[in-house]
Amino acid sequence: METLKYKDFYGSIEVNQEDDTLYGKVLGLEKSVLITYEGNTVAELKKDFRNAVDDYLEHCKEHNLPTHKSYSGTLNVRLTPQIHAKIAQLAEQAGLSINAFIKETLQKAMM
Structure with missing residues (x-):
């Protein structure tokens, strides 16, 4: 399976064949955290993935919440x-x- 990587976050790459779009979610997070993204091209998917990670990090910073990264190593x-x-x-x-x-x-x- 191909994955995306950005700032120690890993994301899936999925294809919706019904509407020819790409989508994914950040992998390895706690069950309470869901970060998704989508795009019509690989470039759009990568951009939305990075934006979703950045938005998540900014949200955590603004609300003084701990961040959960993909695959902690434990x-x-x-x-x-x-x-x-x-x-x-x-x-x-x-x-x-x-x-x-x-x-x-x-x-x-x-x-």
């Missing part, structure tokens, strides 16, 4: 106790914290 994963124990064992053998072990393992998997 990920909670539910595991079975057996998997958790095995990861802890492997991390210890590697001389790493569990977090560092999981991060390193995921980075290798993405290559």
Whole structure:
């Protein structure tokens, strides 16, 4: 899937084939925050995406609200106790914290 990026915000690119328009929403935000944008061309979509992000940031600033960015870097994963124990064992053998072990393992998997 293609995405847009602007100021640490990521956005989807969707196509409405009924009216030949493009649209999307900012990804990875809390459920209470929805930022959408649209355009008739890719250039218009990108411009509306940037404007929507800027409007959101300005709104938060004006009302002294915290901003929520796409993908904070924190990920909670539910595991079975057996998997958790095995990861802890492997991390210890590697001389790493569990977090560092999981991060390193995921980075290798993405290559």
